[in-house]
Amino acid sequence: MAKFLQITFHEYSRHVFRRRFIFALISLPAFMLFAGLISGLAVRSELSSLPVGYIDYSGLLQVPLPEPFVQYVNESDAEKALISRSIQGYYILESDFLQTSHARLVAAKPLGGATQSQFIGQVRQRLLQNLPAEVAQRLASGNQLYVRSADGVRQFGPNDWPGLFLPIGLFFVFMLAIFSTSGYLMQAVTEEKENRTMEIVLTSVTPSQLMGGKIIGSLAIGMTQLIVWVGVILAAVWVGIRIFGFSGSFRISPGLVGLSLATLLLSFVIIAAMMAAVGAVVTEATEGQQITGPFSLPFILPFLFITQILTNPNGSLAVWLSLIPFTAPVTLALRASLVPLPTWQVALSLTILACSAIFSLWLAGRLFRLGLLQYGKHLSLQQMLGRLWLLKGR
Amino acid sequence: MNCSNSAVEVSHIYKSFGDTRAVQDVSFSVNPGEIFGLLGPNGAGKTTTLRLILDIYRPDQGQVCVLGGAIDEHRKNHIGYLPEERGLYQDLSLERVLLYMAALKGVPKSQASQRLAEYLDFFELTQYKKKKVKEMSKGMQQKAQIIATLLHKPDLIIVDEPFSALDPVNTQMVKSLLVDLSRQGVAIIMSTHMMQQIEELCSRIVLINHGQVILYGELAEIRRQHKGHAVLVRTTNPLPDLSGVTSCTSHNAAFHIELDDVTTPQMVLNQLVLSGAEVEQFEIALPALEEIFLRVVKV
Numbered sequence: 272m273a274k275f276l277q278i279t280f281h282e283y284s285r286h287v288f289r290r291r292f293i294f295a296l297i298s299l300p301a302f303m304l305f306a307g308l309i310s311g312l313a314v315r316s317e318l319s320s321l322p323v324g325y326i327d328y329s330g331l332l333q334v335p336l337p338e339p340f341v342q343y344v345n346e347s348d349a350e351k352a353l354i355s356r357s358i359q360g361y362y363i364l365e366s367d368f369l370q371t372s373h374a375r376l377v378a379a380k381p382l383g384g385a386t387q388s389q390f391i392g393q394v395r396q397r398l399l400q401n402l403p404a405e406v407a408q409r410l411a412s413g414n415q416l417y418v419r420s421a422d423g424v425r426q427f428g429p430n431d432w433p434g435l436f437l438p439i440g441l442f443f444v445f446m447l448a449i450f451s452t453s454g455y456l457m458q459a460v461t462e463e464k465e466n467r468t469m470e471i472v473l474t475s476v477t478p479s480q481l482m483g484g485k486i487i488g489s490l491a492i493g494m495t496q497l498i499v500w501v502g503v504i505l506a507a508v509w510v511g512i513r514i515f516g517f518s519g520s521f522r523i524s525p526g527l528v529g530l531s532l533a534t535l536l537l538s539f540v541i542i543a544a545m546m547a548a549v550g551a552v553v554t555e556a557t558e559g560q561q562i563t564g565p566f567s568l569p570f571i572l573p574f575l576f577i578t579q580i581l582t583n584p585n586g587s588l589a590v591w592l593s594l595i596p597f598t599a600p601v602t603l604a605l606r607a608s609l610v611p612l613p614t615w616q617v618a619l620s621l622t623i624l625a626c627s628a629i630f631s632l633w634l635a636g637r638l639f640r641l642g643l644l645q646y647g648k649h650l651s652l653q654q655m656l657g658r659l660w661l662l663k664g665r
Numbered sequence: 666m667n668c669s670n671s672a673v674e675v676s677h678i679y680k681s682f683g684d685t686r687a688v689q690d691v692s693f694s695v696n697p698g699e700i701f702g703l704l705g706p707n708g709a710g711k712t713t714t715l716r717l718i719l720d721i722y723r724p725d726q727g728q729v730c731v732l733g734g735a736i737d738e739h740r741k742n743h744i745g746y747l748p749e750e751r752g753l754y755q756d757l758s759l760e761r762v763l764l765y766m767a768a769l770k771g772v773p774k775s776q777a778s779q780r781l782a783e784y785l786d787f788f789e790l791t792q793y794k795k796k797k798v799k800e801m802s803k804g805m806q807q808k809a810q811i812i813a814t815l816l817h818k819p820d821l822i823i824v825d826e827p828f829s830a831l832d833p834v835n836t837q838m839v840k841s842l843l844v845d846l847s848r849q850g851v852a853i854i855m856s857t858h859m860m861q862q863i864e865e866l867c868s869r870i871v872l873i874n875h876g877q878v879i880l881y882g883e884l885a886e887i888r889r890q891h892k893g894h895a896v897l898v899r900t901t902n903p904l905p906d907l908s909g910v911t912s913c914t915s916h917n918a919a920f921h922i923e924l925d926d927v928t929t930p931q932m933v934l935n936q937l938v939l940s941g942a943e944v945e946q947f948e949i950a951l952p953a954l955e956e957i958f959l960r961v962v963k964v
Contacts (some may be wrong), residue, residue, distance in 0.1 A: 274738070274769055469752070471748060475722070
């Protein structure tokens, strides 16, 4: 056990404190920050900081509105101000506004959504100012339609849309972490096999300890990457809500988080074991990368059927995709964010994933031993499969 | 598993890879405190035999006892292995690699650090301990590999071509170290193509060819068994004419005299005495290990 932990820690520290890893770790958040900054600047350049004028013929806005709104007595003054670029536009509330609810906007180019919302909010406040506070508040908040599942566990409201996309976004980040980390693992196994480091290490530990330590070490590396990336994403979301006032709620049920974590961690073990196995049987890291390229395809397969899954989350396609180890993580997460999943499906899917993870580790061990016999020699798939079952001991 | 007190006991092991028989019915034992030579031409099955001893491979048949029993995690901690092709993490510092290797052998960190400082000093590598392995010369890497083999104070050391990439000074240093360790009771299996090193260091050998044992036993006895029909003679005055001689060649200030089938060494000695030659050296000519190697491998 101690040796297993030694290998795990060695694998972890060896990669995590490397310049290449640190660069990869910060490059994604840095890219996101850069992209956010660029789009923010682009939006900002489109937005005017000039005040907005208004002319009130209805008598509703007798008490002047606060900044950035400026009251004008007549349209010609407001027009002059617009031409001289003192204001970005002006609203006109006609005398029959209280009957028609129609207002006009005169502007050189459309006002920003936030400015318009602010004006409408102010007008709405004035309209409701004589009503009791509770009633006014209720009327101001308008209609909000929530769709709830029969058991009350799932709910989808007008502001819950980010809750659907956040798991998908997090899944992509997770997959990125898994594949980049597993890539390191495969490369390390190939190199150590070819430069004989592995042979020396195997005089101290068993192949199972070596492979287990490497896979768990890789898992820890992936987790580190994930924690940093997810932390940055959540921080960006928090900043978006708190500072920039983006609307939307991010209610995600703990059950969904737990299910996603369990499926993704088991998937990680499967992928890492497969990568390590490939690393053990190929002779060069580049050869391994060619083989492992298609590994990611089954994991993204559910996105090809996303319409069918979202429109019919309990349909037979969605159920089958939930039970296949490679497609289960995404399908389950997508379905669980929409409908309550039958317990038997979750249990069966997790059991299949767990069994697949154990089988992958066993297979990796077998292929690793097989790879040890094949220093510098290419191994065809036929040879690999043929010898895999014949392999006695080592 | 019945194991004797030998450091290593290999009994009738077989190993095949597909249709290729790498090792067939190989048996030998290595005693504590001896330097044992493992010889054979390229592809003879030496490395496979070493990997079978080290539990990297498992034999198809036969058994291997190491340090009194079947190899397990505890026994692995008492084995030091220097493979022919060097294997150290190239992108890590020398100190870190060696401490990791020691940790995998179960040596506590403080103890490993202390021993490492001593070995680095002995091999004059102290100033390179923070350098990455790949930044060191081949000779330095070889010394580092030897440290990795010895750092955990093993009871059994298996070395494959231990002197490659070493200059004569370092070769002598490593030889002395191996002799010292064997005197302390450490069993050493040395695989090399350098016959002189084997003759100098090993008292017993096994020679493998095509996966089978060709020669096994005391080196002196093997040389006696393979002696030709010749004598080695050194005299102070010129060598007299001798009958029954097929050839006479100069050999290290002496004469290597090949005899015909009917002449015995005793008859040659009698001729020398009768001729009044002042004999300084007279011995049955034993073949060098290299000669024996070439002779048996070619058969």
